[in-house]
Amino acid sequence: MPRRRLASRILLxxxxxxxxxxxxxxxxxxxxxxxxxxxxxxxxxxxxSFEAAAMRELKEETGVELQSVKLCIARREFPWQMPDGEYVLAIENYYLVRVNTEQCSSASWSGRERGAISEVRWWSQAELAGCDEDVYPPDLISLFVEALGVGAE
Known part of the structure; x- marks a missing residue:
């Protein structure tokens, strides 16, 4: 059985x-x-906790600071290969966060993030639906549609 890798993801x-x-x-x-x-x-x-990780990762990767995240709209479990080659069972909770601006900061990115993140982009539902590149999770468009239906956090 592969190691379990617990992670929080944010639908910002x-x-x-x-x-x-x-x-x-x-x-x-x-x-x-x-x-x-x-x-x-x-x-x-x-x-x-998943919630604490979501808040920490959101601040580190975007500069957005929150006191709490409340709405977990999905949980995914799937096999995943890590950059070092290890295969893990990825267990991810997806949190909905609404923001007033489309600005984000890379000031707190780790060296590994700086080496791997090549572009930062805000996507409309139509743009994401028409994307011909790989997107993870594969059903992200359905999560996005669900999140839009939920409204503000």
């Missing part, structure tokens, strides 16, 4: 209903040449 949606995604591109290692779009987020630290 602006006032004009656009979703923030990062383009991840691996230039070296076992995943060299792989690229895809994904939401902000990342792995839980030791004894960290």
């Amino acid at each position: 949606i602006s006032l004009i209903d656009r979703l923030l995604l990062f383009k991840i591109e691996y230039k070296t290692g076992v995943l060299a040449g792989m690229s895809y779009w994904a939401t902000p987020g990342g792995q839980l630290r030791m004894d960290e």
Whole structure:
């Protein structure tokens, strides 16, 4: 049985209903040449809750600081290969967060994030539906539509 990798992901949606995604591109290692779009987020630290990880990752990856995240709209479990080649069982909670601006900061990105994130983009529902690049999770468009229906946090 592979190791379980617990992570929080954030569906960060602006006032004009656009979703923030990062383009991840691996230039070296076992995943060299792989690229895809994904939401902000990342792995839980030791004894960290999914909610605490969502708030920490949101601040580190976008500069958005919140006192809490309340709405987990999805949970996904799937096999995933890590950049070092390890196969894990990824367990991810997806949190809906609404923001008033489409600005985000990369000031707190780690060296690994700086090396892997090649583009930051806000997507409309139509743009995401028409995207011909890989997007993770594969059903992200349905999560986005669901999130838009939920309304403000």
